[in-house]
Amino acid sequence: MPVGGLVDAIRHHAIPQDKDWFAYTVHNHAAAEAVATSLVSRTGLPFESDDVRFAPGTFGALSAAMRTLVDDEDEVIFLSPPWFFYESMIAVLGARPVRVTLRAPRFGLDAEAVRRAISSRTRAIIVNSPHNPTGRVYDREELEALAVVLADESARHGRPIVLLSDESYNRILFDGRVFLSPAAIYPHTLVLYTYGKQLLAPGERVGYIAISPRIDDRTGLRDAIRFAQIVGSWQIPNATLQRAVVDLEGLSIDLAALERRRDRMAAALTSVGYELIVPDATFYMMVRSPIEDDRAFADLLARRDVFVGPGHLFEMPGFIRLSLTANDEMVTRALPVFAEVRKRCLGDRVS
Amino acid sequence: MPVGGLVDAIRHHAIPQDKDWFAYTVHNHAAAEAVATSLVSRTGLPFESDDVRFAPGTFGALSAAMRTLVDDEDEVIFLSPPWFFYESMIAVLGARPVRVTLRAPRFGLDAEAVRRAISSRTRAIIVNSPHNPTGRVYDREELEALAVVLADESARHGRPIVLLSDESYNRILFDGRVFLSPAAIYPHTLVLYTYGKQLLAPGERVGYIAISPRIDDRTGLRDAIRFAQIVGSWQIPNATLQRAVVDLEGLSIDLAALERRRDRMAAALTSVGYELIVPDATFYMMVRSPIEDDRAFADLLARRDVFVGPGHLFEMPGFIRLSLTANDEMVTRALPVFAEVRKRCLGDRVS
Numbered sequence: 001m002p003v004g005g006l007v008d009a010i011r012h013h014a015i016p017q018d019k020d021w022f023a024y025t026v027h028n029h030a031a032a033e034a035v036a037t038s039l040v041s042r043t044g045l046p047f048e049s050d051d052v053r054f055a056p057g058t059f060g061a062l063s064a065a066m067r068t069l070v071d072d073e074d075e076v077i078f079l080s081p082p083w084f085f086y087e088s089m090i091a092v093l094g095a096r097p098v099r100v101t102l103r104a105p106r107f108g109l110d111a112e113a114v115r116r117a118i119s120s121r122t123r124a125i126i127v128n129s130p131h132n133p134t135g136r137v138y139d140r141e142e143l144e145a146l147a148v149v150l151a152d153e154s155a156r157h158g159r160p161i162v163l164l165s166d167e168s169y170n171r172i173l174f175d176g177r178v179f180l181s182p183a184a185i186y187p188h189t190l191v192l193y194t195y196g197k198q199l200l201a202p203g204e205r206v207g208y209i210a211i212s213p214r215i216d217d218r219t220g221l222r223d224a225i226r227f228a229q230i231v232g233s234w235q236i237p238n239a240t241l242q243r244a245v246v247d248l249e250g251l252s253i254d255l256a257a258l259e260r261r262r263d264r265m266a267a268a269l270t271s272v273g274y275e276l277i278v279p280d281a282t283f284y285m286m287v288r289s290p291i292e293d294d295r296a297f298a299d300l301l302a303r304r305d306v307f308v309g310p311g312h313l314f315e316m317p318g319f320i321r322l323s324l325t326a327n328d329e330m331v332t333r334a335l336p337v338f339a340e341v342r343k344r345c346l347g348d349r350v351s
Numbered sequence: 352m353p354v355g356g357l358v359d360a361i362r363h364h365a366i367p368q369d370k371d372w373f374a375y376t377v378h379n380h381a382a383a384e385a386v387a388t389s390l391v392s393r394t395g396l397p398f399e400s401d402d403v404r405f406a407p408g409t410f411g412a413l414s415a416a417m418r419t420l421v422d423d424e425d426e427v428i429f430l431s432p433p434w435f436f437y438e439s440m441i442a443v444l445g446a447r448p449v450r451v452t453l454r455a456p457r458f459g460l461d462a463e464a465v466r467r468a469i470s471s472r473t474r475a476i477i478v479n480s481p482h483n484p485t486g487r488v489y490d491r492e493e494l495e496a497l498a499v500v501l502a503d504e505s506a507r508h509g510r511p512i513v514l515l516s517d518e519s520y521n522r523i524l525f526d527g528r529v530f531l532s533p534a535a536i537y538p539h540t541l542v543l544y545t546y547g548k549q550l551l552a553p554g555e556r557v558g559y560i561a562i563s564p565r566i567d568d569r570t571g572l573r574d575a576i577r578f579a580q581i582v583g584s585w586q587i588p589n590a591t592l593q594r595a596v597v598d599l600e601g602l603s604i605d606l607a608a609l610e611r612r613r614d615r616m617a618a619a620l621t622s623v624g625y626e627l628i629v630p631d632a633t634f635y636m637m638v639r640s641p642i643e644d645d646r647a648f649a650d651l652l653a654r655r656d657v658f659v660g661p662g663h664l665f666e667m668p669g670f671i672r673l674s675l676t677a678n679d680e681m682v683t684r685a686l687p688v689f690a691e692v693r694k695r696c697l698g699d700r701v702s
Contacts, residue, residue, distance in 0.1 A: 019352055
């Protein structure tokens with residue numbers, strides 16, 4: 001069931017306090033102030049409320065950010081394994097998606113591979129940390145190496161390459177981690193965020209683009225993003241949800257329960273022979289498929305009513321993706337199935 | 352203040368009845384059933400719930416509909432005076448906007464002018480009835496003439512030209528009018544609708560695309576529009592608002608009050624010498640500026656705290672746009688100002 005406080009926040013902010021309550025609402029100032037205050041405390045950067053452009057989730061934030069930046073034939077770099085929609089969203093805007101493949105098993109942020117992918121047409125790079133689905137959080141060293149490459153190449157080609165920081169999971173962190181935003185390392189950064197993860201409520205579309213105070217033409221970008229959101233078909237959240245952000249900002253799903261579930265699943269699966277990546281963050285755990293064909297293995301599990309994502313869908317063939325948001329009863333039922341299906345598979349192959 | 356029932360509907364449907372209440376919600380079936388039932392009764396066409404694709408207002412509906420239909424270099428016809436964003440939205444999608452100018456003072460739907468604007472690249476035409484801002488509702492004869500042209504030209508060029516029917520104001524009708532949808536006349540029609548007008552709540556983004564049951568490849572379009580909505584950055588309304596549609600469908604602002612205000616304003620302005628178009632529908636009344644420069648005249652009114660839209664913004668130079676949604680006190684205060692400023696203006700010109 002939803003996070004405590006979400007329902008109250010929506011219901012409370014649906015009660016009109018003035019005649020313009022449900023009017024066109026591009027920028028609720030009180031909500032933007034709350035976001036800016038939160039960003040200042042979490043990044044150390046001097047964000048102001050006008051740096052915050054509300055968006056209907058990261059989907060809409062990414063779309064408006066790219067529409068603001070890219071012209072036809074511009075290139076946008078994305079890293080593989082990617083979020084499912086990056087490539088088609090770049091293409092839909094008339095820009096050219098350029099893939100950089102990160103290497104298993106660490107899937108580290110490979111700054112030199114990024115350098116090789118940059119051309120004079122490179123306008124932006126999408127960086128997703130915490131990373132869906134590997135659960136990795138890039139560390140300071142990786143982000144600094146990337147920032148050096150981006151600064152070098154921006155200077156060489158005469159315009160800043162903008163880092164689009166998809167931080168949808170920046171509050172879904174385990175083991176007491178503190179998130180380091182790329183915005184704190186590289187000046188030309190737009191932070192993309194959604195409340196859909198921290199509230200486990202992706203059906204209520206609210207998030208934002210936050211413009212780094214250190215970016216070139218900060219003021220111009222505030223206007224340009226607003227314009228892109230409007231002509232891009234009013235990619236702006238509902239009035240009610242914008243107002244609710246003052247309350248939503250402090251709400252979260254139970255992270256300790258999520259972490260306990262991660263630990264329980266990791267221990268149980270490892271003990272029966274699975275290899276896996278223990279996630280630092282996010283809702284996901286990537287587990288090696290015991291057989292090469294991850295789709296076939298996912299199908300075998302599905303026949304026993306255990307549902308996982310086959311890794312080829314996420315450009316991680318040979319893996320399956322487990323969701324940590326499954327409830328504890330589902331996990332209890334699934335763990336023996338994982339053990340049995342693996343044993344059966346490997347037995348079949350040996351026989 | 353908002354329409355009675357709107358606040359209750361949002362608050363009611365924000366209370367979760369199951370664990371997936373706030374999950375990604377592409378298509379709430381009960382809400383789509385309610386819309387289909389309403390469309391069947393109002394158009395006589397056999398709409399089914401799967402013909403309804405929820406969209407965050409007409410803005411998002413138009414964007415997704417066009418993204419579904421047009422390729423680069425395709426042409427989309429729009430009629431002038433147009434809604435403010437048609438031209439830029441067509442261009443943003445990489446298609447070519449083709450303008451057809453309608454003639455004052457009737458601004459009738461000129462089918463022969465449309466025929467002259469059609470080429471082999473014409474993919475769609477946007478028709479806005481009831482028309483913002485003239486307040487005209489196209490009649491059966493006008494729509495039938497347009498349908499003949501579109502059918503002819505579709506046959507000649509070998510693919511159907513799709514009519515995008517922007518019906519945002521189809522329930523804001525005066526004088527007991529019954530709305531005739533272009534969908535009832537021309538088979539290749541997508542109906543675009545928002546609840547923002549009937550509820551006077553454009554900040555709560557919910558509407559739909561309804562696929563005519565008579566269109567070519569009806570089933571294929573259902574999937575194609577859904578796909579366009581997703582890659583176009585999840586152009587889909589919130590879970591709560593989709594669910595609320597079952598209640599919102601029957602709600603409306605007080606149309607009788609709006610009509611009384613239209614009549615009062617029209618009578619008062621006419622009596623002091625203004626010429627105007629008495630609207631059949633919508634929130635607007637277009638009034639001839641007593642001086643040629645509508646911007647200058649709007650500025651003179653604004654100095655007396657009476658705010659109107661200068662017509663050049665709506666491609667209606669020489670007119671000013673009055674809003675019927677102003678409250679009665681505002682109208683009472685404004686009417687003498689209209690009289691005085693007009694007199695002063697004309698006096699100045701004579702002297």
